[in-house]
Amino acid sequence: MPYTLETVEKRLADNIPSLSPTAAKVMQLANNMNCPPAELTRVIKLDPVLSAKVLKLVNSSYFSLSTKVASLEKAVILVGLNTIKNLALSAAVLAQTTAKGQARVFSIESFWKHSLAVGVTAKFIALKRDVPKKVVEDYFVAGMMHQLGLLVEGQLYPEEMQRILLTAEALGLLAVEEAELHGLNHCRIGKMLGERWGLSSDLVEVLEHYRNPPPELEHKELVLTVYLAYTICTNNEVGLVVDDIPIDVDPVVYEALGLSPEIEEEVMAVMEDEIRKATEFLRA
Amino acid sequence: MKIKFWGVRGSVPVPGESTKIYGGNTSCVSCETGGEFFIFDAGTGIRGCGDYLMKKGLPASAVIMISHTHWDHIQGFPFFIPSYIPGNKFKMYGPPSDVQNLSIRQVMELQTKYEYFPVHINQLGAEIEYIDCVDEHFSIGGVNISTCRLNHPVTCFAYKVSHGGKNFIYAGDHEPFRNLYRDSAEGAEMDEDFLAELDENTEEQNARIVEFCRGVDLAIWDAQYTAEEYQSKKGWGHSWYEVDLELAKKAGIKHLIMDHHDPLSADDILAEREKKYQALAAEAGFSLDFSREGLEINL
Numbered sequence: 001m002p003y004t005l006e007t008v009e010k011r012l013a014d015n016i017p018s019l020s021p022t023a024a025k026v027m028q029l030a031n032n033m034n035c036p037p038a039e040l041t042r043v044i045k046l047d048p049v050l051s052a053k054v055l056k057l058v059n060s061s062y063f064s065l066s067t068k069v070a071s072l073e074k075a076v077i078l079v080g081l082n083t084i085k086n087l088a089l090s091a092a093v094l095a096q097t098t099a100k101g102q103a104r105v106f107s108i109e110s111f112w113k114h115s116l117a118v119g120v121t122a123k124f125i126a127l128k129r130d131v132p133k134k135v136v137e138d139y140f141v142a143g144m145m146h147q148l149g150l151l152v153e154g155q156l157y158p159e160e161m162q163r164i165l166l167t168a169e170a171l172g173l174l175a176v177e178e179a180e181l182h183g184l185n186h187c188r189i190g191k192m193l194g195e196r197w198g199l200s201s202d203l204v205e206v207l208e209h210y211r212n213p214p215p216e217l218e219h220k221e222l223v224l225t226v227y228l229a230y231t232i233c234t235n236n237e238v239g240l241v242v243d244d245i246p247i248d249v250d251p252v253v254y255e256a257l258g259l260s261p262e263i264e265e266e267v268m269a270v271m272e273d274e275i276r277k278a279t280e281f282l283r284a
Numbered sequence: 285m286k287i288k289f290w291g292v293r294g295s296v297p298v299p300g301e302s303t304k305i306y307g308g309n310t311s312c313v314s315c316e317t318g319g320e321f322f323i324f325d326a327g328t329g330i331r332g333c334g335d336y337l338m339k340k341g342l343p344a345s346a347v348i349m350i351s352h353t354h355w356d357h358i359q360g361f362p363f364f365i366p367s368y369i370p371g372n373k374f375k376m377y378g379p380p381s382d383v384q385n386l387s388i389r390q391v392m393e394l395q396t397k398y399e400y401f402p403v404h405i406n407q408l409g410a411e412i413e414y415i416d417c418v419d420e421h422f423s424i425g426g427v428n429i430s431t432c433r434l435n436h437p438v439t440c441f442a443y444k445v446s447h448g449g450k451n452f453i454y455a456g457d458h459e460p461f462r463n464l465y466r467d468s469a470e471g472a473e474m475d476e477d478f479l480a481e482l483d484e485n486t487e488e489q490n491a492r493i494v495e496f497c498r499g500v501d502l503a504i505w506d507a508q509y510t511a512e513e514y515q516s517k518k519g520w521g522h523s524w525y526e527v528d529l530e531l532a533k534k535a536g537i538k539h540l541i542m543d544h545h546d547p548l549s550a551d552d553i554l555a556e557r558e559k560k561y562q563a564l565a566a567e568a569g570f571s572l573d574f575s576r577e578g579l580e581i582n583l
Contacts, residue, residue, distance in 0.1 A: 080437055
């Protein structure tokens with residue numbers, strides 16, 4: 001199938017598997033009839049695909065919500081624990097059957113580690129900036145989900161993506177290579193997926209602009225936070241790296257967030273421990 | 285509108301001495317209005333409803349509205365005889381599976397797989413059109429239908445039927461929305477502002493249900509438990525008598541039918557409870573009955 005905006009959109013209707021690193025834990029929790037809601041939301045937050053699927057469901061017209069939901073805790077209450085459990089389970093089953101396909105494009109472990117690191121960093125920044133407590137977790141979820149477009153592109157078009165990634169050896173060329181080959185890039189795909197799935201507008205803006213935030217943004221704080229988190233994790237080569245490093249951060253970003261560049265050192269000091277905790281949770 | 289109850293039991297059929305007054309068949313209600321014959325849910329009660337349709341004369345046609353696809357709401361469909369007869373025409377509306385991306389037809393097919401039943405739904409003689417219920421409002425003939433998503437461990441709808449200045453609701457199974465984190469060990473670690481916001485979200489959803497029921501002439505509603513029984517059945521997706529009374533009061537429901545009786549509720553228990561809640565409803569200014577097989581209501 002040719003690789004165009006329309007065909008990508010069509011393929012997005014297909015079942016997209018969750019990430020293999022979370023699949024076993026999802027299955028373990030979903031098979032527990034008395035699974036605590038917090039355990040379930042914790043594992044869902046650790047998987048960008050599952051997070052997107054749950055938010056897609058809760059933001060569907062069924063619930064007549066006045067504002068879009070970005071919180072997984074809210075989603076569990078509205079959609080119901082059993083439905084979310086089963087949604088997670090079916091995506092996890094799919095992940096297990098397609099694990100080999102996923103691995104062909106890039107290492108899913110490495111992709112997951114990078115996503116987690118960006119989630120951890122975004123949350124760290126949010127806490128540092130003293131954002132309202134109730135939205136702190138939304139920063140983690142946004143960071144965790146920032147490269148959903150790349151993941152989906154890799155899953156829908158493994159051969160093409162493999163070729164792109166091989167061609168773009170200096171991975172900073174990723175977007176250029178994507179554009180040259182297909183007139184598309186994963187940020188546009190992320191945006192399209194986010195819009196099609198009815199995700200909240202702040203998440204859609206993150207998916208579209210996490211690499212190159214323009215000066216005018218509707219959700220500036222969140223997008224700039226994820227952007228800064230992304231650059232910190234990329235520059236420190238935590239997990240998958242798809243950009244030329246080092247990425248220079250415009251001082252305007254620090255200024256807009258009221259932070260100094262020392263934040264990088266601070267978050268990297270806790271990074272290893274945070275990744276260990278998440279990994280242990282998934283293996284427990 | 286002529287409404288008739290064919291199956292009133294929740295969870296599992298309970299035939300026998302202790303259920304011969306209220307009935308032991310699982311969910312099925314019919315409504316004749318605007319020249320259409322509607323059947324709500326296809327529990328084992330649909331067998332009797334099918335016999336009635338056959339006696340009414342062939343070819344038969346009906347619109348079957350499935351609230352959700354748990355067994356007690358679909359298990360009678362393979363025994364719905366009119367579906368086997370060529371020339372009969374049916375439309376079946378129901379929720380697609382938003383978890384497995386399956387249409388209502390695909391979900392219904394699962395229960396007649398070779399391993400479970402000798403006749404696959406594709407082999408049925410009648411013409412059956414399956415329609416995924418995804419719109420909130422639609423019309424069938426001149427009858428207006430609205431849907432409302434309920435809180436149950438699978439996608440589940442209440443249907444509101446409006447015709448000739450009258451309306452009634454047939455609700456599938458429903459447990460009032462609740463903040464799962466409030467008063468839990470997990471909630472104790474959460475920020476109070478966030479917990480309060482979750483309370484608000486929960487109430488918004490309960491208010492959505494009240495608005496859907498606002499001023500209806502008749503509502504058939506899940507009333508599986510007492511408040512006491514509910515305490516050990518949280519999360520199972522069912523309501524209890526007291527919360528239904530509150531719903532009727534808040535929404536101004538004119539006539540409430542408590543339905544989907546628990547399999548353990550024998551006739552004497554139900555009779556006693558019906559009397560008790562009828563008195564409470566009368567005090568509050570509305571009518572109340574418990575559903576029982578054969579009950580007919582003309583609106």
